[in-house]
Amino acid sequence: MIITPQLFSLIVIIIIIVILLHWWFWRKLKLLLKQRTNELKRSNARLQYEIGACQKVKEQFRKLSVVIEQSPSTTVIVDTQGNIEYVNPKFTKVTGYTAEEVIGQNPRVISSGQHSKDFYQDMWNTILNGNEWQDEFLNKKKDGTLYWELASISAIRNEDNEITYFIKVSEDITEHRQAQQELQENKEQLHSILNNTATVIFLKDIAGRYLFVNKRFEDIFNISNQQIVGKTDYDIFPNEIANIFINNDRKVIARNSLLKIEEKVPQDDGLH
Missing domain, CATH: 3.30.450.20 (PAS domain)
Known part of the structure; x- marks a missing residue:
């Protein structure tokens, strides 16, 4: 095959084009790899931050759980349908009901039936409006014994400010009420x-x-x-x-x- 000057020039041009294309391809590939590497580094940094934040949240949740579990106050969490989602050990100690017996049940399970509809209506109106409700309950234990508690009930909201749960924290004040009653009776006897x-x-x-x-x-x-x-x-x-x-x-x-x-x-x- 005879290579003419024109054919040689064409071959040279093709070789140059191939070299340029190869250089351009590798340059683009290198830039793309660098871009992807930087994105991966940013994603990894973001992931590490989120993992760290998640670990902090988990640690805070663990601490909060320990506080609630060991709290001397009774804690009950109820969903928006009125079903019990959680009770702490103090609830079991006070009422005699285990968590398994009341989870999924309505809080009426410990109701004494001594409070009026207006009493409960006022409670619901208060907490549904996002306010804290405080008052005294006369409730009933598993064995039928009545007991008094001073309760505080408030709503738990999500990021969209929607009510997701209600939490009640209460203290057994039965002995305090009995002492008050005895004191009043003694006072009345003395006055008499x-x-x-x-x-x-x-x-x-x-x-x-x-x-x-x-x-x-x-x-x-x-x-x-x-x-x-x-x-x-x-x-x-x-x-x-x-x-x-x-x-x-x-x-x-x-x-x-x-x-x-x-x-x-x-x-x-x-x-x-």
């Missing part, structure tokens, strides 16, 4: 004793203000307990009589012990 004695009995603070007077005091001085509480002898009696009472009070305070004193008090027919 004081009001049924023929002796005048009163109680003052260190400043001489009346805190309590019994019925005998009310009858003699024609003044009610409500009218006299917070007042001093100067608000009730003439100054000369009030001075005597105040001086006698000071003697008792100074002696810091029982002191027997005869006092004359003004009545409708004079001093007695």
